Amino acid sequence: MSVSIIGAGMVPVREHWSKGICELGGEAAAIALDDAGFSNIDALYIGNAYSATYSRQTQLGSLIAQHCGLGSVESFTCEAGDASGGAALRAAYLALAAGAVRSALVIGVEKATDIVGSGRLAARNVSLDADFEAVNGATLTALAGLLMRRYMHEYELDLSQFEGFSLNAHRNGARNPLAMFRKPLRPGAFAKAPMLSDPVSLFDSAPDADGAAALVLVSGEHSADLVPNPVDIVGSALRTDSLMLQDRADILRLEAVSSSAAAALAQANLTLADVDVMELHDAYTILTALSLEALGLSERGGGCSWSQDDGRRIALDGDLPISSFGGLKSRGNPNGATGIYQTVEAVLQLRGEAGDNQVAGAKHALAQSIGGLGATVATHILSAAPD
Amino acid sequence: MSADATQTGPPAQRMQAGDYALRGTVFSYTLVQEAPAGFEEQAPYYLALVELEDGNLITAQLTDIDGDVQIGNAVEMVTRKLTTEGARGMIVYGYKFRPLIK
Numbered sequence: 001m002s003v004s005i006i007g008a009g010m011v012p013v014r015e016h017w018s019k020g021i022c023e024l025g026g027e028a029a030a031i032a033l034d035d036a037g038f039s040n041i042d043a044l045y046i047g048n049a050y051s052a053t054y055s056r057q058t059q060l061g062s063l064i065a066q067h068c069g070l071g072s073v074e075s076f077t078c079e080a081g082d083a084s085g086g087a088a089l090r091a092a093y094l095a096l097a098a099g100a101v102r103s104a105l106v107i108g109v110e111k112a113t114d115i116v117g118s119g120r121l122a123a124r125n126v127s128l129d130a131d132f133e134a135v136n137g138a139t140l141t142a143l144a145g146l147l148m149r150r151y152m153h154e155y156e157l158d159l160s161q162f163e164g165f166s167l168n169a170h171r172n173g174a175r176n177p178l179a180m181f182r183k184p185l186r187p188g189a190f191a192k193a194p195m196l197s198d199p200v201s202l203f204d205s206a207p208d209a210d211g212a213a214a215l216v217l218v219s220g221e222h223s224a225d226l227v228p229n230p231v232d233i234v235g236s237a238l239r240t241d242s243l244m245l246q247d248r249a250d251i252l253r254l255e256a257v258s259s260s261a262a263a264a265l266a267q268a269n270l271t272l273a274d275v276d277v278m279e280l281h282d283a284y285t286i287l288t289a290l291s292l293e294a295l296g297l298s299e300r301g302g303g304c305s306w307s308q309d310d311g312r313r314i315a316l317d318g319d320l321p322i323s324s325f326g327g328l329k330s331r332g333n334p335n336g337a338t339g340i341y342q343t344v345e346a347v348l349q350l351r352g353e354a355g356d357n358q359v360a361g362a363k364h365a366l367a368q369s370i371g372g373l374g375a376t377v378a379t380h381i382l383s384a385a386p387d
Numbered sequence: 388m389s390a391d392a393t394q395t396g397p398p399a400q401r402m403q404a405g406d407y408a409l410r411g412t413v414f415s416y417t418l419v420q421e422a423p424a425g426f427e428e429q430a431p432y433y434l435a436l437v438e439l440e441d442g443n444l445i446t447a448q449l450t451d452i453d454g455d456v457q458i459g460n461a462v463e464m465v466t467r468k469l470t471t472e473g474a475r476g477m478i479v480y481g482y483k484f485r486p487l488i489k
Contacts (some may be wrong), residue, residue, distance in 0.1 A: 073485065092402055118421075118423055121422070124423075132446055136481065137429065138434055139421070145434075146435070149416060150458070196421055198417055242399065245444070245446070
């Protein structure tokens, strides 16, 4: 059965000191439901990664369903680290495609600023391997540093090769009123930025933030009767890889990026040549470079070819626009909500409602949500309804 | 990129003490500036992927570093304090790698 998105909403990505999980999730849901003009929701799926350790709170399904006045609706959390948003969308898609529910609300929500500094890093570390990584003082950023150092070593690259990815993200984020960081990066600043876990620097790493985004989905062929501009989910796939880098036969190959995209594109009967805009999981520039390679858009070691000339090829008017609203780097990374932000942004592109961030004439979009450094990857292909 | 269905693989065996070679070389490394709770006092510290002599990769801190670290440096496993836990400061011991003493 076909699945369509008829409503989308998101709150600004910020440090929302005065709002909790319920308020953030409820606000995003209200925007999406109002956008859809539809409130007959059969099920609510929550994408959230760290509420247990950030806020000592679980059972968000019940909590947010009640807050939204959805009564006794089916509702539970989907967790897959920073791919939790993509996983929640996948769960909704499965339920709708199977005909088990006729409508669903998906809310990605994260409240990261209940905890700060080393406490937040420890809280986030539950998504690493507890016995082999976290116990040794690893963090996701440190592991990204290991990945990037090895990549730069094997292909003899320097930091400046990666700069265009961050420049592009901030250029697009500067146009997005909902983005966390709305300042463009000055060319040349990237390679001089303070190191977090070298070679990963402050200007290379996406900021954790509070946020919530929501989608209203329906099944069947009647979506065009409900709204003038439905967006169809034409491909949906989720794949996994070893949680740890140390267990992968080839750490520089993101297998689940490749296999989930291949499956989603095959289902959509599309190729990447048909895709007009991509929301990739650019938590670190090395993830973007390796994702482009795993997608088959460049040779091994050649992912940074897309970042050259200040990222001109991936700009809003480039060959293949990426991170059109700023990506994780500039819009911000509200962890378990991020996959839904990506999808909402893709929906706005396909409706032609992306404002200053519009990719002209976008018909097909790819959104990819990554947990860890490629351990869980959800890929969704969205298409604008035919005119 | 293939459109094959989910690929199967052998079940992964989690390593146990005694499974690994005790020497190897630095496969990759990073200097961790922002440490998680329990590791703040050690920061900055080196974290590495070590390629052991048996071909396995292992994630561990480097210790006893005097000077630069380079990919390919020979290292050996040693037992060290990793962190402390709880109000009573129970010590968690584990492995780190130091430059190979010839």
